[in-house]
Amino acid sequence: MDIRLDGIGHSYDDFEVMRDISLDISSGQIVCIVGPSGCGKSTLLRFIGGLERPRQGRVLQLGEPPKSCLNPLTYIFQDFALLPWRSVSGNISLVLEDHGIKGPVAKEIIADVLARTKLTDFAKALPKQLSGGMKQRVAIARALAVNPAVMLMDEPLSALDSQTRELLMDDLIELWTRRPFTAVYVTHNLAEAVRLGHRVVVLSRRPGQIREVVNIDKPLAAREFGDADLEKTQKYLWQLMRDEARAADAELLHG
Amino acid sequence: MDDSGKSVAFRGGGFAPKSRRWVGVVVFVTLVLFIELGTRAGWISSLSLPRPSDVFETFRQLYDSGLLFKHLGPSLSRLTVGAIIGASVGISVGILIGLFSYVRSGLVPLVAAIFPIPKIALLPLFVIWFGIGEGSKYALIAFGTFTPTVVATYGAVDNVDRTLIRMGQSFGLSWWSIVRKIVLPGAMPGILSGLRISLAIAIILLVAAEMLGAEYGIGAYILEAGSLYDLERLFAGVVILSLLGVLVSGIIGMAERRLLGWRT
Numbered sequence: 001m002d003i004r005l006d007g008i009g010h011s012y013d014d015f016e017v018m019r020d021i022s023l024d025i026s027s028g029q030i031v032c033i034v035g036p037s038g039c040g041k042s043t044l045l046r047f048i049g050g051l052e053r054p055r056q057g058r059v060l061q062l063g064e065p066p067k068s069c070l071n072p073l074t075y076i077f078q079d080f081a082l083l084p085w086r087s088v089s090g091n092i093s094l095v096l097e098d099h100g101i102k103g104p105v106a107k108e109i110i111a112d113v114l115a116r117t118k119l120t121d122f123a124k125a126l127p128k129q130l131s132g133g134m135k136q137r138v139a140i141a142r143a144l145a146v147n148p149a150v151m152l153m154d155e156p157l158s159a160l161d162s163q164t165r166e167l168l169m170d171d172l173i174e175l176w177t178r179r180p181f182t183a184v185y186v187t188h189n190l191a192e193a194v195r196l197g198h199r200v201v202v203l204s205r206r207p208g209q210i211r212e213v214v215n216i217d218k219p220l221a222a223r224e225f226g227d228a229d230l231e232k233t234q235k236y237l238w239q240l241m242r243d244e245a246r247a248a249d250a251e252l253l254h255g
Numbered sequence: 256m257d258d259s260g261k262s263v264a265f266r267g268g269g270f271a272p273k274s275r276r277w278v279g280v281v282v283f284v285t286l287v288l289f290i291e292l293g294t295r296a297g298w299i300s301s302l303s304l305p306r307p308s309d310v311f312e313t314f315r316q317l318y319d320s321g322l323l324f325k326h327l328g329p330s331l332s333r334l335t336v337g338a339i340i341g342a343s344v345g346i347s348v349g350i351l352i353g354l355f356s357y358v359r360s361g362l363v364p365l366v367a368a369i370f371p372i373p374k375i376a377l378l379p380l381f382v383i384w385f386g387i388g389e390g391s392k393y394a395l396i397a398f399g400t401f402t403p404t405v406v407a408t409y410g411a412v413d414n415v416d417r418t419l420i421r422m423g424q425s426f427g428l429s430w431w432s433i434v435r436k437i438v439l440p441g442a443m444p445g446i447l448s449g450l451r452i453s454l455a456i457a458i459i460l461l462v463a464a465e466m467l468g469a470e471y472g473i474g475a476y477i478l479e480a481g482s483l484y485d486l487e488r489l490f491a492g493v494v495i496l497s498l499l500g501v502l503v504s505g506i507i508g509m510a511e512r513r514l515l516g517w518r519t
Binding site: 126 | 418419421422424425426427432437441443516517518519
């Protein structure tokens, strides 16, 4: 299943935040969206998943999601959004219960996703007992459980310290290599974008427009921390964004 | 190394009260002993305060004669039925106010209008509506518990983390599932602390409810003692109410430990 953004534009009252964004997201690819703060990247992600409606334009699903897919468009949030009163496995079973999956079938799915995210030993732990990195792995496991066609990741590593971030990036690459998934990955961190993105979409400051789409052909599994060619791409992205980011920073906040 | 430096003065700490188990009991016992001593020595006149040992003696007589449970039984049933009706209706209405714009706009002013009415003033009205029997007593206690429960509940629902609700929606959970599995448990801390207040109010109203047409009941017992200026019996009744309050607070504490163990 592919996703097509067709002329998306949005404004709050008279305040234009996004203008004419058209983009194809093809399956099996990770598309990173970067841009200065306030450019509407997270809002764009909420449009894609249907949590908010754009004023102009449409978000289209091209083709049907696979049959086994319980929740085609699945988010991973920056603040994890785990229910603090449910254990790790309870948080995963939450999203299965509504699809009528209970008992042994649910157990099997939960065991599988916990194994894939290396959380098997923590199935009974409560979120308050876990570190930030572990919490985000639980959120990733929860997303995997519904077998999404497209993962919508909203700054998933931004709440974590830089070491945990590196570890989780490795985990994401490993997950993707074993079973390629489609993802839209919003971030302000260019290092994450060049490590994880097949394509990096650079948005301008408000009103957010696509400035440039940078393709990175190097396979994910071959990318490493501090690769010279990735650094070069990252530098290039930063040059694209630098002035925008400075101008965005100097703007008065709206509302 | 040079040792001539001055060690930095400690200025942190404090502002984190912990529970010290027996201090409460010690304060209570000291107070009772103080009154006992004062009344025995005579510098507290027996007209202003009854002697604690006399109150205890009255209490023992009440227990021995079996009257204690004759009074306690109807009171407990009134308290339980009234509080359960009031709290459950209050929680439901509070959740509806927390979820629906029209219910909120319609009922919040109404609740604000009902809240400050002393419910005791409405007792005659309840007697006309529900009869002089148990009905009016249930109604008074239920009505009194209802308003604080509503206010606490919708405040608690407002405070449920919206990102958790967005998460539920993004995973395609049904509306009912979101309410049951996200909103309700998320609002539970606020609901329980609201219940602490509303149940205390229920005990206060128990006495008021037994002002009219009650032969037995702690409230009736206290009011009778009061009208006769029988301070020993009055205090014995008051002690029972206090114990009831401690018991209710203990039950809610237990519920909190059970239901809210997930809190940090």
